[in-house]
Amino acid sequence: MCNLYTERKSAAEVAAHFGVDPPMQAFNTAEDVYPGYSGMVVREAEGRRILQSMTWGFPRHSKNKKTGLPNKPGYTNNARDDMLWIIWKQWYTDPAQRCLIPFTAFAEAVGEKGSMTKTWISVADQPLAAWAGLWRPTVEWGDAYTGVMVDATDELLDIHDRMPVILHPEEHEIWLRAPAEEAIKLVRKYPGDRLVADHTNDPWSNRGKPSAPPPAPEMPSLL
Template sequence: MCNLYTNKSTVAEMADLFKAQAPHGFNAPADVYPGYPGLVIRDHDGARVIEQMTWGFPVRLKGMKPTSKPKPVNNARDDKLLTPFWKHWFTTPAHRCLIPFTAFAEAEGPKGKMTRTWISVADQPTAAWAGLWRPTDEWDDAYTGVMVDATEELFDIHDRMPVILHPDAHETWLRANADEAMKLVTQYPADRLIVDRTDEPWFKPRGS
């Protein structure tokens, strides 16, 4: 599961890299947490646009108070994409999106002393994570990232990893049918990933 990623690219850099329009100004932070805003790229009327959405589909768990904040489901497992919760959004090309990122983080270490391990893509300083988005009553538009089993080399960090798209697969993810899109739900080669184990505490105030 990925519960933190960073996107240090400017909107102008993303617009150029992903050939997308940015019709609005944005104030999304570089570090993105579940339930908070992030930037995505989706297809709209035949053109790519950059939009700000909330990371995580809102879900109310059994027993939650009506006034409590919904739980953000921010990861979609590859083996669950055709289940009722995800199927419509995955099989409808217009509801797939690209999630730009420069690195994603996983927690390592003993409980209470976990630190952040950042993983970036060597051949893509800004890469795209395969995502899904949908409108919601709670948070307006929201998005989630598709996950797959981690490569053997990363398994000691976490057993799952984001579906990182190659640049020539962006158009297929955004526009192809579900069968073609499913072929992209694979592991990114471990030899093209950079692992940076840091002493940053996993839990620290947002924005610090």
């Protein structure tokens, strides 16, 4: 599960990288994005790409076991690959509801419970990469998005057993436009020898306080 990633790029830089017209208004997004925070999303509408700020996480509803009353909605910020044709079918099979989630690194919690630290994972051959995502309008907090996850590559297993679906640049248009049967071919592990892990001493519980992302690597290196 991915519960934290960083953009570390301005809206103008993201727009230029993904071939989007710069937004008319500045985005109010955090550099470190947690579930429930606003993040930048690239999607298509009327044949052109749009850069938009959305809430990370589809609404998840539950009831209080004692009172039976509704709890405050939670955030479903990850979508399992094996559930794309089941839970997520409504949005996955509609190309218009797929999106790109720009990121420079994602983080996982490592260590013993109570003293976990952040390990940042970046993509050596893509300083600014795209995570395959889904989006939809919500009553609760407007447009929202979630990221598709797969089993982790072997090099990441000592950190976590799941990882985001990281797209190659030539796959962006396929994810945004192709039929579901073709897009599913992109739902796979990213080559482990192109990922770089930076193990930090920054507490995982240090939510909301930006931490330094890993430096951009000069060449691909093994985790």
